[in-house]
Amino acid sequence: MAEKKTEEFQGFELDQHLCFAIYKANHAFNRFYKPVMKKLGITYPQYITLLALFEKDDQRVSELGERLFLESNTLTPLLKRLEEMGFISRTRSKEDERQVIVSLTDEGRGLSDGVIDVQHCAFTSLDASLETVTELVDQLNDIQRKLTAAKAKVPA
Amino acid sequence: MAEKKTEEFQGFELDQHLCFAIYKANHAFNRFYKPVMKKLGITYPQYITLLALFEKDDQRVSELGERLFLESNTLTPLLKRLEEMGFISRTRSKEDERQVIVSLTDEGRGLSDGVIDVQHCAFTSLDASLETVTELVDQLNDIQRKLTAAKAKVPA
DNA sequence: AGTGATTTAATCGTGTTCGATTTAATTTGA
DNA sequence: TCAAATTAAATCGAACACGATTAAATCACT
Secondary structure, three states: OOOOOOOOOOOOOHHHOHHHHHHHHHHHHHHHHHHHHHHHOOOHHHHHHHHHHHHOOOEEHHHHHHHHOOOHHHHHHHHHHHHHOOOEEEEEOOOOOOOEEEEEOHHHHHHHHHHHHHHHHHHHHHOOOHHHHHHHHHHHHHHHHHHHHHOOOOOO | OOOOOOOOOOOOOHHHOHHHHHHHHHHHHHHHHHHHHHHHOOOHHHHHHHHHHHHOOOEEHHHHHHHHOOOHHHHHHHHHHHHHOOOEEEEEOOOOOOOEEEEEOHHHHHHHHHHHHHHHHHHHHHOOOHHHHHHHHHHHHHHHHHHHHHOOOOOO
8 A cells, every 4th residue: 555656756745745835825824814804804715806806896707707716606605795795896787788797896995905904914924025925926826827737637 | 095005015916916826826736636536536625634644644633633724613524524435434532532533444545546646747747846846835834834923913 | 580509697505614612521629 | 529621522604615507698690
């Protein structure tokens, strides 16, 4: 059982697995942001969604989904909650009734100030230079791109 | 609205946010592993859990939880599913009846071969040297450690 | 114009995550 | 010894993630 497959993977321990390291870092960000988001009355996925809207307002659900790698089955209920809380509005497009346009309300836009504070707090907690972080972001985006492209070839 | 807060954060776009880059990379790993895990009949979180057991068998639920940053509320149902599928056993400790010891079954141990194949596939898809990946893992673990230590200081 | 294919969002069921609480076993201290 | 505190896992409810399906609108093509 558990014969050696390649030299490089022998003895790889959990902590050294890239996927686990990413899992943990994601987890840590989640935990870090959660209490602050709670103060704002939103969850971390809702925060990520709002980030996408701060960057570009009035997006279609599917447009947001491409950006966030989520689909309507996840986004629809999440967006309905943000709408209920008054941070966004959801309106059917006049040109194409199939499309739902998601827009920030004034109250939603108002969250961005608090959000920028937290980002700054996270950044300073990391105690890293902007260059280091930028390089890391590039590497992670590269990994994401390559894994997405590889698309997990399931042979059999 | 959205006044500048610090020089460094001005104009930070979604793609450049570290938390979003990590979110996406985690997502990509999830998607990458999912179809293969499906073939093995397990989910990605179940896979991560089994990794921890491959590394150290016969762990208590809380011990596993420390390793995976999960608690019994998440682990208990997940472990029950793994038990139902016959990959692990859950037995109350004789010394302390409060503790539940999680152990791999032969069938569970048998998954490790398939798992190592997938890891290798992911590694080659990344097209990166072992050194690069190792360094990245170290950086991510560092981020995780610092964020966890910072513990999100909510002032008000 | 009208039928079939496509697109868009919504819905449904299962599994994961987590805060909060509960239950049972063990430990502590009077 | 025995009641209070602590610990370990389980339970509960809400939110998220996703595969699969559905409903409605639009498009394409004859």
